[in-house]
Amino acid sequence: MKKWNIAVIPGDGIGPEVVSEGIKVLQAVSELNPAFAFDCAYFPWGCEYYAKHGKMMDDHGMEQLRAHDAIYLGAVGYPGVPDHISLWGLLLKIRKEFDQYVNIRPIRLLSGAPCPLRDAAKEDIDMLFIRENSEGEYAGAGDWLFRGKPEEVVLQTGVFSRKGTERIIRYAYETARSLNKLLTSVSKGNALNYSMVFWDQVFEEVGKEYPDVKTYSYLVDAASMFMIKQPQRFEVVVTSNLFGDILTDLGAAISGGLGLAAGANLNPDRRYPSMFEPIHGSAPDIAGRGIANPLAAIWSVSQMLDFFGYPDWAEAVLRAIEQVLTDRDTLTPDLGGTAATAEVGDRVVAALTGLVRRHELKPVQ
Amino acid sequence: MKKWNIAVIPGDGIGPEVVSEGIKVLQAVSELNPAFAFDCAYFPWGCEYYAKHGKMMDDHGMEQLRAHDAIYLGAVGYPGVPDHISLWGLLLKIRKEFDQYVNIRPIRLLSGAPCPLRDAAKEDIDMLFIRENSEGEYAGAGDWLFRGKPEEVVLQTGVFSRKGTERIIRYAYETARSLNKLLTSVSKGNALNYSMVFWDQVFEEVGKEYPDVKTYSYLVDAASMFMIKQPQRFEVVVTSNLFGDILTDLGAAISGGLGLAAGANLNPDRRYPSMFEPIHGSAPDIAGRGIANPLAAIWSVSQMLDFFGYPDWAEAVLRAIEQVLTDRDTLTPDLGGTAATAEVGDRVVAALTGLVRRHELKPVQ
Ligand SMILES: CC(C)[C@H](C(=O)O)[C@@H](O)C(=O)O
Ligand SMILES: CC(C)[C@H](C(=O)O)[C@@H](O)C(=O)O
Numbered sequence: 001m002k003k004w005n006i007a008v009i010p011g012d013g014i015g016p017e018v019v020s021e022g023i024k025v026l027q028a029v030s031e032l033n034p035a036f037a038f039d040c041a042y043f044p045w046g047c048e049y050y051a052k053h054g055k056m057m058d059d060h061g062m063e064q065l066r067a068h069d070a071i072y073l074g075a076v077g078y079p080g081v082p083d084h085i086s087l088w089g090l091l092l093k094i095r096k097e098f099d100q101y102v103n104i105r106p107i108r109l110l111s112g113a114p115c116p117l118r119d120a121a122k123e124d125i126d127m128l129f130i131r132e133n134s135e136g137e138y139a140g141a142g143d144w145l146f147r148g149k150p151e152e153v154v155l156q157t158g159v160f161s162r163k164g165t166e167r168i169i170r171y172a173y174e175t176a177r178s179l180n181k182l183l184t185s186v187s188k189g190n191a192l193n194y195s196m197v198f199w200d201q202v203f204e205e206v207g208k209e210y211p212d213v214k215t216y217s218y219l220v221d222a223a224s225m226f227m228i229k230q231p232q233r234f235e236v237v238v239t240s241n242l243f244g245d246i247l248t249d250l251g252a253a254i255s256g257g258l259g260l261a262a263g264a265n266l267n268p269d270r271r272y273p274s275m276f277e278p279i280h281g282s283a284p285d286i287a288g289r290g291i292a293n294p295l296a297a298i299w300s301v302s303q304m305l306d307f308f309g310y311p312d313w314a315e316a317v318l319r320a321i322e323q324v325l326t327d328r329d330t331l332t333p334d335l336g337g338t339a340a341t342a343e344v345g346d347r348v349v350a351a352l353t354g355l356v357r358r359h360e361l362k363p364v365q
Numbered sequence: 366m367k368k369w370n371i372a373v374i375p376g377d378g379i380g381p382e383v384v385s386e387g388i389k390v391l392q393a394v395s396e397l398n399p400a401f402a403f404d405c406a407y408f409p410w411g412c413e414y415y416a417k418h419g420k421m422m423d424d425h426g427m428e429q430l431r432a433h434d435a436i437y438l439g440a441v442g443y444p445g446v447p448d449h450i451s452l453w454g455l456l457l458k459i460r461k462e463f464d465q466y467v468n469i470r471p472i473r474l475l476s477g478a479p480c481p482l483r484d485a486a487k488e489d490i491d492m493l494f495i496r497e498n499s500e501g502e503y504a505g506a507g508d509w510l511f512r513g514k515p516e517e518v519v520l521q522t523g524v525f526s527r528k529g530t531e532r533i534i535r536y537a538y539e540t541a542r543s544l545n546k547l548l549t550s551v552s553k554g555n556a557l558n559y560s561m562v563f564w565d566q567v568f569e570e571v572g573k574e575y576p577d578v579k580t581y582s583y584l585v586d587a588a589s590m591f592m593i594k595q596p597q598r599f600e601v602v603v604t605s606n607l608f609g610d611i612l613t614d615l616g617a618a619i620s621g622g623l624g625l626a627a628g629a630n631l632n633p634d635r636r637y638p639s640m641f642e643p644i645h646g647s648a649p650d651i652a653g654r655g656i657a658n659p660l661a662a663i664w665s666v667s668q669m670l671d672f673f674g675y676p677d678w679a680e681a682v683l684r685a686i687e688q689v690l691t692d693r694d695t696l697t698p699d700l701g702g703t704a705a706t707a708e709v710g711d712r713v714v715a716a717l718t719g720l721v722r723r724h725e726l727k728p729v730q
Contacts, residue, residue, distance in 0.1 A: 083555035118483045142559030152527035156560035162517035190448035194507030195521035221614035228618040249586035253593040
């Protein structure tokens, strides 16, 4: 039987705290499901490592990671270490070098999760964001001219390649088709007169191969409004790196907050490991106090199980999270409770175990 | 006495319908306030004009506009005319060539306006967005290489000049100081490693001259979340062209919808005319039916009065709008009513007249 090799990078701030709960849940799955086994290797990289070694990861870090099936990342970033070091030296480096060109972010209002929208029902907020994750606005290309002079000018160039644009859009069409859902593209062709005109063109071209997939195309400004006023418009959404960043944080805001926001960075052809992470960041203000919400990290584990080929177990973890949210007796302060991080993890494990014991879940996937 | 010269471009779709209500209100102000007089010149430009003449405005259009104190614009854009023609040939052209580098968008939840947020009170949503309006992501700079080949790549370059960045940030500090409010900058330095690092640097540098102004700096993704979860965080906000576009539409979503969203494109040194417009666009689906909401267009008139130097009258127009919203017997369908566009305009005029007659407003500004 395959034993999955997982590289764990707990990282900074609350990263280690939430990651241990995710591993706890993974452990429970392996005990409940005889068809699933995994090994973990821990990598102590991040800002503390940087403080000691002057680099965010080992020199051979990427090779070491490469030997694994997946990467499980807590959070990166800490006050004092500039972002261009912490992020470009770890998170963004891995996303790019491992060609994790698909960033999947489920925006789903689970039962029991708080929603700030007056009129939104649970069914109204159920989207799958597919964000381009390897190039576009985040290509890191630019120039800084005449620094310090009156004629100083700074250029930031978004890079949209045919290959990069086509593959993410194709991935989105495939996903929408397989789920039998609407596909919405978000762009801004009326103002970004090169990149987004190209994006719209590719979206239309590739669409010809998917006549069965119903599509919409929104401007990013309109999309951000619709997310609030009519979230039910969205099912599968494909968008660029920057727009995906903004809209998925907005999505987190309407589906329970960052404490419930998970993300998967996928290399779909599986040449390189994919990476799973809660998207909340390192939250230095509450780090080390054992009160961080681990549910996003646990949701990322659900995404990992799905990617490994255990969709029923992925769904079961979500149902366990939902049960904890609904019971409301073990929640962290961000969700109005007083529980500790580890208690929440324990409760998810208990809920998951209950589901299996009561035969609400098939024993092997 | 100065007579203000206003160039009116009703434009496309619902533009003409809402603009007449704005002019109606301006007319009422001039009747109520002996210190205010204006003249209008109408310019029939837009997509219909384009269909007849193959251009969005007259060849000497910019010169003709230049002779005016302000431009009052309805909306631009119609299905069939590509955006790069309709917008870059009129709206964006005027913004850029008249150096209207400040885009002011009030996000204010008026009494009676609907808000989709469960827990937000009227006082929580009261922001003034100051959006860079002349360059940045909308510079229109880019390249389209190897078109149609596998190595095709499309570049979109944001252009952030020292002059352009400094002047908008300075304008924002001045505004925050004069209103005695917090100033928040929204950027994305952790991923946009040239432009937004520069933005943050300028924000800090200029800030040294305004030690009395309290500031915050948010990432655009975090900001979009806070807009929903804690809108009370924001008072005066300064941001780039693209981020301002997205966040102000989000702002519209939480403060009554596009039917209430106004915008001013200012050339603060008054070398060129400034332009006032509702930001809802041409809404072709409801054009010509007399049911478009004119309140955003009327709010823009309030901004124009403020810019001309009649702040009390600007505020009075807002209070009249608020009264109409609160009474709720004359609202257009987007706000749940059955009234026609013109009836709403009439009601605003009646409310304004009432305010003056009851001496709730000083007779001259
Ligand atoms: C940390 C930052 C660079 C990152 C991004 O913008 O991609 C984060 O916000 C995210 O969304 O994963
Ligand atoms: C029409 C479009 C180019 C414009 C913009 O994005 O600036 C509009 O959305 C706005 O916000 O005024």
